[in-house]
Amino acid sequence: MPPPKKLKEGRIFQTVFYTNTDKKSPYRFKAKRVVDQDERAPKVILCDDPRIQPGELCKVRVKTVTKPRQKARGYIEVEFLGQVAFKIDASFYVDPVLEKKLQALLDAGMNILLDGPQGSGKTVLSEKLAQALGMEYVYFNCSSVYEPTDFLATFQVKESEHHNVVTEWVSTDVLRALEAAHANPGRRYLVFLDEFNRCREIARNGIMPALDATRRMYNPRTGSTIAIPDNVLWIAAINNGAQFTGTTTVDPAQLDRFAPVKMRYPPEKEEIRILAERYPNVPQAQIRRIVKAANAIRTDENLRVDLSVRASEEVCLLLSHPNFAEYDGDPLPDLLKTSFCARFLGDWDQPATDAGLVWQCISRALEL
Ligand SMILES: Nc1ncnc2c1ncn2[C@@H]1O[C@H](COP(=O)(O)OP(=O)(O)OP(=O)(O)O)[C@@H](O)[C@H]1O
Ligand SMILES: [Mg+2]
Structure with missing residues (x-):
């Protein structure tokens, strides 16, 4: 040998x-x-x-x-x-084909745009991807961006030690990550731009050159541009749809800089498995009913609404609390009225409102 x-x-x-x-x-x-x-x-x-x-x-x-x-x-x-083995831990469900696609896209240095309804796991997935790839994770919420320069630094007015008014540019986590990426070429950074369509379109233009072949951004702290090194990757997330207020449309040129990835709620079986792992003291039969009700709402042709995984988690969390351990009768209907129906307009006992229609859907699914 x-x-x-x-x-x-x-x-x-x-x-x-x-x-x-x-x-x-x-x-x-x-x-x-x-x-x-x-x-x-x-x-x-x-x-x-x-x-x-x-x-x-x-x-x-x-x-x-x-x-x-x-x-x-x-x-x-x-x-x-x-x-080496790209594996998202089992506490999060990701479609196996999508998992492969995400790895391939990130390996190729592509930007990814996660598009999906509320509570479909966009934010958590971005963190899990960074973990699986051994990358440093940088979270940035675009809803605080007002000016194009806000991605890298914000202009702040402060009081000095001698009580004078002073102004200064304060670096954002994105700028700090870019500087760290230049200083540590052996490390890789994944910048997650959350709520990407919750900032003004004109402000979003500030980051466009960072996402295409230009790979540079104007740095207001230096007055010149900063290069985006190869060890920096971008993932953005949006809620796309008429039901979302406070969002702005991401124009086709902006969208074109990303590989789009549609996110969906996990399949019924997987949501049950995840919740059962997170809430071991909640009876499995109750978890199955919660997820059944959630999916009945999500897939109802007439309702056409989304229901976050946060809602089914909330019911499990309440059921796992000692207050509900010795509840007189079945606590589930009451919990679903608050944790599910209250997420919609109206009230569960007003049949003509969204909340009322959601309640009818739950009643049918669980035969209440
Ligand atoms: N596929 C999934 N596997 C495991 N947990 C999930 C999954 N999808 C959603 N969740 C759970 O739902 C909750 C919400 O997830 P997350 O915050 O990532 O949603 P989001 O898509 O970013 O929502 P929003 O659009 O409101 O920001 C988290 O507790 C997360 O663990
Ligand atoms: Mg999110």
């Missing part, structure tokens, strides 16, 4: 970490194998990156190789580059 290849500084390889049982060590994780070469590493591999998931195959780069000295053993310190 050929001797093991030297792990020199800068070499990238795959390995699997385990928790380091040496409590005195400053490194939380250790590994022994160079998996892509199927060989044992000449020295122990150490890393302290909190994104490491023990037992999962990941990609690393050699930072330093420390030789054995006196009684101290040698070791290889590595930098964590990301997980």
